[in-house]
Amino acid sequence: MREIITKIDEITGNIATLKATGVGLGELAVIQSPGRSTLGQVISLSGGSVTVQVFGGTKGISTSDTVRFLGVPMQAKFGESLLGRIFNGSGQPVDGGPEPVEEEIPIGGPSFNPANRIIPMQMIRTNIPMIDVFNSLVVSQKLPIFSIPGEPYNQLLARVGMQAEADIIILGGMGLKFDDFIFFKRTFEEAGVMNRVIMYMHLASDPVVECLLVPDMSLAVAERFAEAGRRVLVLLTDMTNFSDSLKEISISMEQIPSNRGYPGDLYSQLAARYEKAVDIQGLGSITILAVTTMPGDDVTHPIPDNTGYITEGQFYLRYGKIDPFGSLSRLKQNVVGKVTRKDHNDIMNTMIRLYSDCRESRNKIAMGFKVSKWDELLLAYGKDFESELMELNVNLPIEAALDRCWDILARHFDPVQTGIKQGLVDEFWPKDTIKAMEKAA
């Protein structure tokens, strides 16, 4: 550790430039102002001058402040004692507990060797039918929740966190509202899962740049736990804030923006984080579920657009429900009907096809066209489908959810109308439904 008392030459945005030698790219710096200290990271070197990105923001920083370079890049604390703890964006405990002392690990490490990857084959049960049945979550998958601000995405994230089969849950909050932070904390405490949760909380009122560290810290810690054989679920909310911070930094660095002000490397930056999701053969795994709020519900906005190219599908959250149409899990084919029940694939497709027909019938009504008997069946079916499966508060294990699908179908249709293979109808079609009873009568 070298102490350099230096005059800061330039302060713009969240960036400070000063004269120093023997400093490495990516090195951590502490800027000591009277009464407070702030972390920073070296992001560029030029001759004798060093540019430092100040995580705590440059407000109040004086040109006469002391800057100390620590000789190491940003690190995160790691150890079993992290479980149940809450940290801020720069890794300081904010729950009143002591600083963990076990080990310090580098963050933003190299990527997993693709040759060591395996085809993911394990499903993660969440007990949310719209996920388990229609777009199954698979171990090591990276999935964003695309949503407009105001949707209950944090509630969904918290529920998945509580219910998913995972050994450790790491929640990374970026630009989180205080209320949402308390909501997460309370939900995890009430559910009694707090002892396997680690929270990195960057609140909306915290310095903007600090939120850049949240995914890196969350994922570095996750990586170590996964190497130790643990199944880790990383929840990130909201990656749009993360991307906006990147934008802010790159513009302060006078980089040429590529699309709507975002830096040209937005894709690589996001990919470097999402690609940390991995299933390590014989050891643990990292699964990532992240929130991306879409500015103006526009999926072609650079953030959701780049995210869509990186992640393995997406959940669309609309009007408080997971929309079955835009949503997609690219890995579901690895598990549907293979680790789940054999009727899964057919029932999933049939339910969606009929629901899509139902939407067309609704359009007919909206346009003032005449509705047929078939349309009426579809409309009634659609209503039950929405209330019994799509509502976010529906909580069912997948087997029960599949049974419920059969139940809803049997309530409204004859087997032939569904086009399901005879073999499956014989085995799974409910024998004692109201419809059957009516027919008997």
Added chain:
Amino acid sequence: MSALGKVVAAYGNMVTAAFEGSVRQNEVAYILCSDGGRLKSEVIRVRGDKCNVQVFEDTRGIQVGDTVEFTGDLLVVELGPGLLQQIYDGLQNPLPKLSEAAGLFLKRGIYLASLDRESKWTFTPTAKEGQEVAAGDVLGWVPEGKFEHQIFVPFNFIGKATIVKMSPKGEYTVDKTVAVVKDENGKTRELGMVQVWPIKIPLKLYQERILPTEPLVTGCRIIDSFYPVAKGGTACIPGPFGSGKTVLQQLISRYADVDIILVAACGERAGEVVETLREFPHLEDPYTGRTLMERTIIICNTSSMPVAAREASIYTAVTLAEYYRQMGLGVLLLADSTSRWAQALREMSGRLEEIPGEEAFPAYLQSRIAEFYERAGLVRLRNGQTGSVSIIGTVSPAGGNFEEPVTQGTLAVVGAFLGLTWARSNARRFPAIDPLISWSKYLDQMRESLDRRAPGWIDRVKGAQRMIHEGAEVKKRMDVVGEEGTSLSDFIMYLKAEFLDAVFLQQNAFDAVDAANTLERQVHTFDQVYAILLKDIKAKDKDDARNIFFRLTALFKNWNSSPWGEAAFRNYEQQVMDFLRD
């Protein structure tokens, strides 16, 4: 002569170095970090006594004053037996070996030999002592899988030489001398089986380039029949996320009728390569019965791997493709995705503070894209054989908008455009290649060869393409005036177009039979489909017409998923014939 330099500035993966002596544009340099790391990099701009280098690794820890070693050599790949079945990163590091050396994660600064130095190859000499040779002449061959892998006089050999000594037939490692030659200056040189070639310079040691006129069969009906690609040709597949680019690329990599497939996973998800990686060793090559892996090389520089190496990966892949073309083989390069490569160019251009073009892409984007696709081609080699490199590149346009610079730059230089759209993928019409926007210049270019296989083929295909457009016109009108306002004949036109789409253009990738069709089968099916399109359908009303086409569609779908020539296949075919006779 190699020079030395010092780091004077660093930002992201770009480092500025001051040097003494001379440096070459695009030469390889190593930055010696204070922690002992040696980071590979490439000179991309020279200005006075300073040059900019792009670093192929994570640049953390680089300090002002670190030593830079200039090698004097351009960025090269190793060529020789043992390339097939390999999984390389963008700089041709073998990833499985890297894993043995560095563990689960990649580690910066480790560079391994691309070709195995231990394994032995049975070399059979074909050149004779006393023979005069030049760069690219064949010295002998070794068996590599089912191929005779030819051993060449190095492509960068200058002038003529006389063979002084040929090694006898036997087992050699790649470094062992197989021939001793005396060059024009009387200097003796020992030649082995491995040589290097700079990746950014096209390998042009052939007699001439010739016009591609033979189809490259991919097994995908909409491509092969409607928008074909020629052996030695180029095609691009742009599509928004979720439109099925990857599934399409994977299908092509399995079923394409070429000798060698190069899969360049450039800046895409690692998970996508994994399927190829894990499954190809167990899947059968439909043409030879060997495993698919035996004809495959994977270049894998996925999205979280260093960006500069991503830029190099495309060139690495095409250089390996050119090498095998030099042996008279047909090679297909699948580049997924060229947009990520263009983004790597953009990142670097931004750091160089170049004046940006559209969407901040550098002004030379278009010419770089053209240079890359122009490395494809069908060539006549000096020994009269022909070899080809075909390139199918995917493009990931931002927001699915084809007006963006990479798509437009690519469209200007490729021979076929296979546009994927959300409209089709949302309607679950796969492959989501939109027949209304796609085109191929090879349909006319290959007229002679295709018409030889099936007389009148091109005209029939064009007839069917017109029907797709007419059907779409009817659909547009119908959306406004409703079914009621559409005449029965127009409605039948629409149903015919839908039928053609459903049973011929769409294909079920998850059906063992339907996933890929031989050209023979495509012609066979298409002729029946076309007969139905031409047939005057007698229907009482629209419902009746709809029902007729429902039945036909179901019938053809069953026919499509029946194995070629088997009883079920003949049975469905008979039903089709019966319908056509009525």
